[in-house]
Amino acid sequence: MTWGYVFRRLAMFFAVVLAATTVNFIVPRLAPGDPTAAVLEQLMSRGQQVQGAQDIVTVYRERFGLDDPMIVQYGRYLFNSLRLDLGSSISYFPQSVTSAILGALPWTIALLSVSTVIAFGLGSLIGALLAWPGSPRAVHRLAPFLMVLSAIPYYLLALIVLYLLAIWTGWFPLGGAYSVFPNGFSFPVLWDLAYHAFLPALSIVLAGLGFWALGMRGAMINVLGEDYLALAEAKGLKKGRIFFKYAMRNAMLPQVTALAIALGTAASGSVLVEVAFNYPGIGYLLYNALRSSDYFLIQGVAFFLVITVAFAVLVLDLLYPLLDPRIQRL
Amino acid sequence: MYSLLRNTRAALLYLGASPKMIAGLVILALLLLIGLVGPLFIDVRLAEPISVRTNQPPSADHWLGTDSGGRELLAVIIAGTPQTLRMGVLAGVIGTTIGVMLGLFSGYFGGWWDRIISGVTDTMLTIPPLAILLVVAASVRAVNVEMMALIIASLSWMHATRVIRAQVLTLRELGYVQMARLSGLGNFSIIFREIFPNVIPIAFASLVGATSGAILSGMGLEVLGLGPQNTPTLGMTIYWALLYAAFSRGMWWWWCPPIIILALLFIALFLIASALDDFANPRLRSQS
Amino acid sequence: MRSITRRYGALGVLLVAATTSTASTTLAQQVAREDQLIFENISERVTTPENYNPFLPSTLQHAGLQQVGFESLFYYNYETGEMVPWLASGYQFNDSFDEVTISLQPEAKWSDGTPFTADDVVYTMNMLKDNAPALGNYSVNAKTWVKDIAAVDAHTVKITLTSANPRYMLDAFGVRIYGTTMILPKHIWENEDPQTFTNYDTSKGWPVSTSPYQLISSTSTETVWQRRDDWWGAASGFHDLPEPLQVIFKTAGSEERRAAMAGNNELDSVWVLGRDNFEQVVANNNDVFSWFPEAPYAYLDPCPRYMAFNTTQAPFDDPQLRWAISEALNRDAIVDIAWENLTVPAKWMTPDYPPFASYMDNAADLFSEYDTLAYDVDKSAATMEAAGYTKNGDFWQDKEGNPITIDLVIRQGEADQTRMAPVVTQLLQRAGFDANFVLSDIAAFSDALNSGRADAWLDVSCGGISDPYGTLELYHSRHAAPMGEVATGARTRWSNPDFDAIVDEMAVTASDDPRMQELFHEALAIWLPEMPAIPLVQAALLTSFNGHYWDNFPTSENNYVHPGFWWATDLLIVAEVTKKQP
């Protein structure tokens, strides 16, 4: 791994962040209705008589700098983003966007990382076994089932899971992340957290399983055709050793790259799962921000999502040469 | 064109024998049939609100029952399935067309073209799509199926660009592309006459994938209430079912059919895409 | 060892997740469920868990802040029609209704022990005047009406109004609808910038209030309020200490979840359920009940639902067209499908509360001439043809042959309006109006109305509750801003100088003055032929209580107060509920 390689990856990372930030800035501003309108609407709903509505709009536009020229707003936005100062949320004023996100982020990270890792690990193993001629017949029977599973989107799965395991049987809670907000840590608290996280995690794992299994199966079949496997077999190595050390290890490489992209998809996929389960994470925050047209919060959440995913990609890119020695020569 | 047909014959022969392809096409055909033949037997105007008595479970009069808005659910399925498919195919075609073009140009010309296009592609791939879709859809307020397809298509070209570009990078170095250059063909002729025909299978697999992705995204927007509210689509049916709390009211006949149809649709498209993938990747072929 | 570390890695992530999540500084004391009174937070989450500034427009009021976080000077009781004195003991208007003297409870104390005095009221009102409009509508209200405010003595305040307003006390301090002007502790607030002060720090005992409950925990899904046994009301004998040791406002989210939580007794009050769901919950758990034991079950919402137009925009500037649309709307179908027969059609824009019965009866002659409830597609067509419109195919077009299209803007998140939208558009379609609806988020909705781009929309008519002045006032021309500027009131931009004159007179006429009846009749005689907006249905919000742990929730048989637990008047319920005896 040369410095040139590292440098290019870093440059890519910053390009991604800059581009996303720009898109982020522009898109919400194309929307009809500015955030001050939302505040005013909240005032006017439920029969609260409002006089001087135009004045309220003016005051708010001034406070949030919405009357400055676009280029000034853009410059300010970029500069502040770099300092991770994402401004104050309008609908949650005076809470800062960063604190709103930091409140929600851990839930999403915990839910997504645990379930994605489970889906990735389990799916890859099943996929490898599917392609491996020596695995038991029962495993091969899983294939059509997994295909069906991978075709059904996570959201539909979430609804089905919600209905079957929460509404119909009542085995699991209908949503939320805890019964009482955890103030300390004890076994019951952790149990409660796990109990609430189970169904959303299950939806993500189920939806991801098929994807990883099929991807792994494809990669594995490619690897199985390689000469070094025949050589390993000819050398009389044990089957298990060939499976894990030779075949699976090499087939994992494309899976790892896919993982980076999958994290991005999962992050947005979690919006719907979190909405379905009322899980207080980033997705739910974004959904609420959209409904109240809270520019700064929408931007902030999108910014965080992009940074997180771009960072994950960067880390994987930098780790990749360690996994695949062939890249090192670059 | 003649040669295209003849060359495709091999592909069709292979695909025609693929059980995945057959299963996928059969399911898809059945779903299409619902939309084509259904209106002959059922009055699709019953898919409009306040047309029938509300909240009726399935019966001889209403095979799939009715919802709380006074819609006949069989009529909703018959009217909605083609709408959902139309949205998906439209978005898929637009997205794939953009993607294939960009992939061809980026892979063929290389240099700055490539750096910009693949930079943008990689950037877009890293940005969680639904986040952007939500922002865009909330801004544009898609009110009809076509608008929605356009919005989704604008965010679903990256995959096609990526795979086509990778393929073109290989093709570009092949003898016949060099030869075409010596034969006095211009860049555009080379791209469209020499390279393009050879990426058709991949483009087609991309198209199926993009269609499936578009239906998925569309459904996501619809259940969040950002869909075409005045059109009965499958996603909007789920949205209404959620709004009227059909889940806890035990009105399974309301939300089950759209979920089943959507699942079947995704499975069919998946099987077709997977059969096309097998065709493009011979090693997979030998295994399955 | 290694495998153990790995296995608990996942839990570790969860641990980090929870510790860094939304702050909660005080440990909640363990209180038994039967001592907790758990209300549902009717929003999908506590949007501002770290903000307890009651005047910032973004602050979420109904997660406890206005119910048990502050006390109001008075609480208007819909059932008795009286102003219940609370932090104040009484008020007196002068004869011309432009000066009011308020006497405060002399024993009242803030939670930090400081006495509650007239200075606090004076400070609060002046502060609101100074910070209008940034501090929202109560600041605007203060600036509009308060000419001068002064402390007569430690427990008496005199407010001089800018002009006569017999309803001032109800509007400003009586929880007319939903909220009230909350009085702030001067000794805390005078050192802070009221436009950014969050008033939240449980370690300092903030928010400091006079109420019997103290905030001890606030997260995005629940707020917990602990009883203060040193509450001034109990000490002074004003009222017994409320029984619940803790009052909790908890987010439930979807209707499914709400129904399930009510069924499990996880909630003592439940926000709106659909009829089927409610009936099913009651069937499974007979502790759950609403206002009436039978259909329509629910207490009537003070805000009837209506359809409005931008009356400055062709063709909706034509009263004949508006009438034709009204005649095309089958209210019974709306009641049946969107409301599951839990409400009734609305004859006009006021709620069917007892004080309005005489007004409506006196206007019976007008309503027989202008039948707002009429549903007659043929008559609608006749009205259209008489006004010069013609049909092109299935749909109406105007005199120049331009097709008439109606894009009904609907505010997303308002479930009843979202349910009404397809019904209303379908009815219009059947009468030849090319109608569609657009679900819009709150900003897009507001923008469509503010900019004047919206043709028509559905809205809630929240006006008068004890007399029709507040409702008629919504159509005063002071709200009819020109296109492009923000319209207020009913936002129809309709104006009529004669109508204004009547409303102006009503403004200075007391509710119980017989002259009100005449004025209402005169105003309606102008309003009805014009029909700037179309009344649709009364609104019954099917909320319910769960009597598993607590007794004495208000019902039609025990109607000591109206039942809205998300309103500031909820404190009256908290004060009255009693622990269920086993």
Add this chain to the structure above:
Amino acid sequence: MSKLLEVSGADVVFQLGLNKTKTALQNVALAVGGQQPSITAVVGESGSGKSTLIRLLLGLQPPSRGSVRYDGAEVSRLSGASQRTFRREVQAIFQDPFAVYNPFYRVDHALMTPMRAFGLVRSRDEGYARIETTLQRVGLRPEETLGKYPHQLSGGQRQRVMIARALLLDPQIILADEPVSMVDASLRSTILEILFGLNRDLGISLIYVTHDLATAYQVADTIVVLHGGHILEVGDADAVIHRPQHPYTRALLEAVPSPDPDRDWNLDAEPPAPSAFLPTGPIGLYHTEPLRAVAMPLRPDEAPTTAAAVQQAVNATRSHHHVQAKP
């Protein structure tokens, strides 16, 4: 009189990384065509820079230094009509007779497309007429060839179709890159014979790029030995084969199995390690006899010559008897 394609003093340097380069060709000079149509064989092993040289001559790769001129004009600056002329008149035949066919089309496409692209025919029929004659010229039966997909033809047939393709464009110069290495041994001489015939009968100049000294000797007038991007030896084909002067050429020749049954195959001899023959310092080509030049360390007092000059000298002496067949 035909046009001259001339490379002079050309380097080709590739940028590999941020600060890594690879020199594929260094100070190369070659000339093809001109007054005397000739056959030049460029001999080199893989990695010697042969492919880069082909790309350079075809104008697909601009030189990092030096120039490539056709008919006196810089190839990289050609535009419009003169560029089209260059494209048409300088044609190539490649090593792999399968990869040059677009598998999507029938062989007709490969023949018709260039004629259409250069506007040589006005109608389909006219095109087919020309195609049929040309196919016959390269020893193919049109009815057995046209309408077929590439994979339905044999390697030899495909390569002959490629030659026909080049011929259809009335080329001045044909670059043949290992044209027989992937063709059945039995057909090699047929194809070489056709190529030789093009030079002899049609006056087309050829550059024959190969690693095979035997076939180079068979067809070429001049042999250029390329190694590691440098030209190490150039001269009259007979002279180079029979009296190699550069150690690398000698090593190459020794590695060729001798057809003489009395001579032992040199199996024990270590194959030349390629890098051993790479020049360590600056080199130049110096005449050893009038029609020969060999790479040697640069001499301060003497001006080196170029391969192009030697080639032209060889061609000049051959011109009067170039019609005579080779053994």
